[in-house]
Amino acid sequence: MKKQLIMDKALELFAKQGFEATSVQQITEHCGISKGAFYLSFKSKDELIIALIDHFMMQFTTEIDYIVRNTEIEKLLYDFYYATFHSFHQHSDFAKILMKEQSQTFNEEFIVKMHYFDRLIENIILSMIERLYGEEVKQTKYDLMYCIKGFMNTYSQLFLFYNVPLDLNLLSESLVEKTNLLARHTHVPFISEDLIQVIKQPMCEEGSKEQILEILEQKIEEIEEPIEKESLILLKQQLREPTLSPAIVKGLLENIRNHPLCKWISYLLQNYFEV
Amino acid sequence: MKKQLIMDKALELFAKQGFEATSVQQITEHCGISKGAFYLSFKSKDELIIALIDHFMMQFTTEIDYIVRNTEIEKLLYDFYYATFHSFHQHSDFAKILMKEQSQTFNEEFIVKMHYFDRLIENIILSMIERLYGEEVKQTKYDLMYCIKGFMNTYSQLFLFYNVPLDLNLLSESLVEKTNLLARHTHVPFISEDLIQVIKQPMCEEGSKEQILEILEQKIEEIEEPIEKESLILLKQQLREPTLSPAIVKGLLENIRNHPLCKWISYLLQNYFEV
DNA sequence: TTGACAAATGACTCGTTGGTCATTATTATA
DNA sequence: TATAATAATGACCAACGAGTCATTTGTCAA
Numbered sequence: 001m002k003k004q005l006i007m008d009k010a011l012e013l014f015a016k017q018g019f020e021a022t023s024v025q026q027i028t029e030h031c032g033i034s035k036g037a038f039y040l041s042f043k044s045k046d047e048l049i050i051a052l053i054d055h056f057m058m059q060f061t062t063e064i065d066y067i068v069r070n071t072e073i074e075k076l077l078y079d080f081y082y083a084t085f086h087s088f089h090q091h092s093d094f095a096k097i098l099m100k101e102q103s104q105t106f107n108e109e110f111i112v113k114m115h116y117f118d119r120l121i122e123n124i125i126l127s128m129i130e131r132l133y134g135e136e137v138k139q140t141k142y143d144l145m146y147c148i149k150g151f152m153n154t155y156s157q158l159f160l161f162y163n164v165p166l167d168l169n170l171l172s173e174s175l176v177e178k179t180n181l182l183a184r185h186t187h188v189p190f191i192s193e194d195l196i197q198v199i200k201q202p203m204c205e206e207g208s209k210e211q212i213l214e215i216l217e218q219k220i221e222e223i224e225e226p227i228e229k230e231s232l233i234l235l236k237q238q239l240r241e242p243t244l245s246p247a248i249v250k251g252l253l254e255n256i257r258n259h260p261l262c263k264w265i266s267y268l269l270q271n272y273f274e275v
Numbered sequence: 276m277k278k279q280l281i282m283d284k285a286l287e288l289f290a291k292q293g294f295e296a297t298s299v300q301q302i303t304e305h306c307g308i309s310k311g312a313f314y315l316s317f318k319s320k321d322e323l324i325i326a327l328i329d330h331f332m333m334q335f336t337t338e339i340d341y342i343v344r345n346t347e348i349e350k351l352l353y354d355f356y357y358a359t360f361h362s363f364h365q366h367s368d369f370a371k372i373l374m375k376e377q378s379q380t381f382n383e384e385f386i387v388k389m390h391y392f393d394r395l396i397e398n399i400i401l402s403m404i405e406r407l408y409g410e411e412v413k414q415t416k417y418d419l420m421y422c423i424k425g426f427m428n429t430y431s432q433l434f435l436f437y438n439v440p441l442d443l444n445l446l447s448e449s450l451v452e453k454t455n456l457l458a459r460h461t462h463v464p465f466i467s468e469d470l471i472q473v474i475k476q477p478m479c480e481e482g483s484k485e486q487i488l489e490i491l492e493q494k495i496e497e498i499e500e501p502i503e504k505e506s507l508i509l510l511k512q513q514l515r516e517p518t519l520s521p522a523i524v525k526g527l528l529e530n531i532r533n534h535p536l537c538k539w540i541s542y543l544l545q546n547y548f549e550v
Numbered sequence: 551t552t553g554a555c556a557a558a559t560g561a562c563t564c565g566t567t568g569g570t571c572a573t574t575a576t577t578a579t580a
Numbered sequence: 581t582a583t584a585a586t587a588a589t590g591a592c593c594a595a596c597g598a599g600t601c602a603t604t605t606g607t608c609a610a
Contacts, residue, residue, distance in 0.1 A: 020295045023597060034559045039599070143449065146429050154425035155465070162474045167465075174418065174465035181460050182453060190430070190442075190449035199437045277587095298567060309589045311571085320568065 003041045005031055007055070010048055015093035018100055019049055050109055056094045057117040058264040060087055064121070065267060066257075068128040077179060080128060081151075081172040088156045089166060096160055099153075119200075125149065133183050142191035144183055151175050212268050213239060219265050228262060231255040235269055249273050278316045280306055282330070285323055290368035293375055294324055325384055331369045332392040333539040335362055339396070340542060341532075343403040352454060355403060356426075356447040363431045364441060371435055374428075394475075400424065408458050417466035419458055426450050487543050488514060494540050503537060506530040510544055524548055 009030045013022045024045055028038050042048045063083055071079045088095040125145045129137060137144055155175070159166045216239065220232045231252045238244050238252075253270055256262040284305045288297045299320055303313050317323045338358060346354045363370040400420045404412060412419055430450070434441045491511050498504045506527045513519050513527075528545055531537040 024599080025597075035599085036559055036601085037557080040557075045598070143453075146433075147426075147453070150425035150429035151422075153428065154421050158421075158466070158470075158474070164470055164474065170463070171465050174461075174463045177461060177463045178418075178422065178457055181456050185456050185460075186449075186452060188445070188449045188452045190446050191433070195433075195439055198439050199433070299569080300567080310569085311589055312587080314569070315587075 002033070002037065003051075006033075006038060006041055006048065007052060011052060011093045011097070014049070014052075015096040015100075019097070046109070050113060052094065052097070053110070053113050053117070056091055057113075058267075060091075061117060061120050061124070062263045062267045063087060065124050068124050068131070073131060076128065076132060077176045078172050081175045082168055084152055085156060085159075085166075085168055085171055089159065089168070092160055095156060099157065099160065122149070129183070137183050137186075140183075140186045140189045142193075142196050143186065143189050144179070146191060147182055148179060151178065209239065209272070212265070212272060215265050215268070219262060222261060223259065225259070228256050228259045232262075232265075239269075239272070246273075277308070277312065278326075281308075281313060281316055281323065282327055286327060286368045286372070289324070289327075290371040290375075294372070321384065325388060327369065327372070328385070328388050328392070331366055332388075333542075335366075336392060336395050336399070337538045337542045338362060340399050343399050343406070348406060351403065351407060352451045353447050356450045357443055359427055360431060360434075360441075360443055360446055364434065364443070367435055370431060374432065374435065397424070404458070412458050412461075415458075415461045415464040417468075417471050418461065418464050419454070421466060422457055423454060426453065484514065484547070487540070487547060490540050490543070494537060497536055498534065500534070503531050503534050507537075507540075514544075514547070521548075 006027065010022070010027045013026055013030060024035060024038055027048075028035050031038075042051070064080065064087075067079050067083050068076070122145060125148050126141065129141050129144055129148075133141075133144075155171060158164060213236065216232060216236050220229060220236065223229045223232065234244070235249070235252050235256075238249060244252075253266055253273075257266045281302065285297070285302045288301060288305060299310060299313055303310050306313075317326070339355065339362075342354050342358050343351070397420060400423050401416065404416050404419055404423075408416075408419075430446060433439060488511065491507060491514065495504060495507045495511065498507065509519070510524070510527050510531075513524060519527075528541055528548075532541045
C-alpha cells in the first residue's frame with residue numbers, strides 16, 4: 001500500500017526536520033513517487049500528520065492500557081515504565097515528532113487529537129495509581145500522575161536526542177523506586193480535586209456510541225476471520241441493545257483483542273462497556 | 276526604542292501562534308509600523324527570535340544563579356522553585372515560546388543558543404544540589420537534577436496552558452517536599468557519571484575570554500554611571516592580566532551586579548573568575 | 551491487438567513569505 | 581527658511597509551498 005510507504009518516509013523527515021519544515025515535495029521525492037500520487041493517498045498534508053498520530057497513539061494507548069489492566073501488582077509499575085520506554089525507543093521517530101510538535105498551533109484538529117490522547121493516557125496512569133496505592137494516595141494522586149508524566153517526558157529526551165545506550169531495565173527500576181517514594185511519602189499535594197476540574201472540562205470525542213458504531217461497522221467490513229467477524233457483529237448488536245451478560249461481552253472482547261486491526265476498537269468497547 | 280516595541284509585540288504573536296506561523300507582515304501590522312521599519316531594527320526574522328531568547332534567558336539564568344549562590348540553605352530550595360515559577364508566570368509569553376519551540380530544527384543558531392542556556396541551567400541546578408545535599412547524593416545527583424528539570428517543565432505547563440489560579444507558595448512547598456524525598460531516599464541512579472559525559476560534550480560558546488572581553492568593551496561604552504564604568508574598566512584590565520586580589524574582584528563584581536545592563540556580564544565574569 | 555479503465559505524473563496555479571530599495575516624510579542644523 | 585541627514589514607507593521581487601488537473605503510462609480482459 002502506497003499509504004504505508006508515505007507514512008514511513010514522512011515520519012523520518014518529520015522527525016528530522018519538523019512538520020512545517022518538511023514539504024510535500026520532499027516527501028514524494030523521498031518516496032520516489034510523484035506529487036499527484038501523494039494526493040491520491042491523502043487529501044492534504046494535514047491529513048497525513050493526523051493519520052500518523054492516530055496510528056501510533058492508538059497503538060501506544062492500547063498497549064499501556066492492557067498492561068495496566070492485566071499485570072499483577074508486583075510487576076505493574078516496572079512493566080509500565082518498561083513498556084513505555086520500549087515503545088518510545090522502538091518508534092523513536094514518532095516520539096521525536098511528539099516532543100517537537102508539542103502543542104504547536106498549526107492545526108485545530110491536530111491539537112484536539114493530541115489533547116484527547118493526552119487525556120486518555122492521564123486516565124490510564126490514574127487507574128494504575130489507583131490499583132497500586134489505592135486510598136493511600138487519595139490526596140496526592142494527581143500530583144503523582146503529573147510526576148509520572150514528567151518522568152516519562154524528561155527521561156525519554158535523554159535517549160531520543162542524545163543517542164546514548166539505553167539500559168531499559170535500569171531505567172525502569174530507577175523510576176519505580178522514585179515513583180514509590182513519592183507515592184508513599186508525599187503529603188503536600190499541589191494539584192487538588194478542584195484544580196483538576198478546571199483542567200479537565202470537555203473530554204467527549206471518540207467515546208460516543210455513534211462514533212464507536214461507525215468504526216465498528218467499518219471493521220466488520222475489513223475483517224475476514226470468521227470468529228473475529230462474528231464477535232464484532234455480536235458486539236455491535238450489544239451496543240445497540242444490551243442483551244448479553246457481562247461474561248459473554250468480556251469473552252467477545254477477548255476474541256478480538258489480539259487481532260492486529262481490532263486493538264483500538266477493542267479498547268474503545270472495553271471502555272464503553274466498563275469491563 | 277523601536278526594537279523593544281517589536282520584541283514585545285512579536286513575543287505576543289509567537290506565544291499565540293508559534294514562530295514559523297507568524298509572518299513579519301503580521302508583526303509589523305501589530306506594531307503599527309511598516310515592513311521596512313522592521314528591517315531597520317533586525318537584520319532578519321531569525322535575529323529577532325535570537326534576541327528574544329537572549330534577553331529572557333540571560334535574565335532568568337542570572338536570577339536563578341544569584342539565588343543559588345546567595346540564599347541560606349534552609350530557604351534555598353523553596354526560593355529556587357518560587358523564583359523559577361514566578362519568572363515563568365511573569366514572562367508567560369516567553370515561557371510558552373520555549374515550550375512550543377522546544378528543540379525545533381528551523382535555525383542552527385537557535386538550537387545552539389538553547390543548548391547553551393540549557394546547559395547553564397543544568398549546572399546551576401547541580402551546584403544547588405551540591406550545596407543542599409553534598410556527598411549524600413554523590414551517586415544520584417544527575418538523576419535528581421533531571422527530576423528537578425522535569426518538575427519545572429511539567430508543573431509550569433499547568434498554569435501556562437490552562438489558566439488556573441496559581442498558588443506559588445503551595446507549589447513551591449509541594450516541590451520542595453518531593454525533591455527532598457528523592458534526594459534523601461533514592462538509591463538506584465539511572466544517569467551515571469559515564470552517561471553524563473556522553474551527553475555533555477562541547478560547552479564552550481560564551482565562556483571564552485575573547486567573547487567576554489568583547490561584551491565588556493561594549494558595556495563600558497554604554498554605561499554612564501562612574502562607579503559602574505570604572506569597575507568595568509578595572510575588571511577588563513584584570514581579565515587581560517590578573518593583578519588584583521580576589522577580594523577586590525569580588526567587590527568590583529558587587530558594584531556592577533545590580534545595574535540593569537550589567538546583570539549578564541557580571542554573571543559571565545563571576546563564572547570566569549571562579550568566585 | 552485493441553480498447554477501456556485505473557494509476558501515476560509533473561507542469562502549473564495561486565497565495566504567501568522573507569527580504570529589498572527607490573521614494574517620501576520628518577527632524578535637526580545652519 | 582533652506583539644506584542635509586535620518587527615519588520610515590510600501591510597492592515590489594524572487595522563492596517556495598500546497599494543491600490541481602490535463603495528460604501519459606500501465607494493466608488486463610476480450
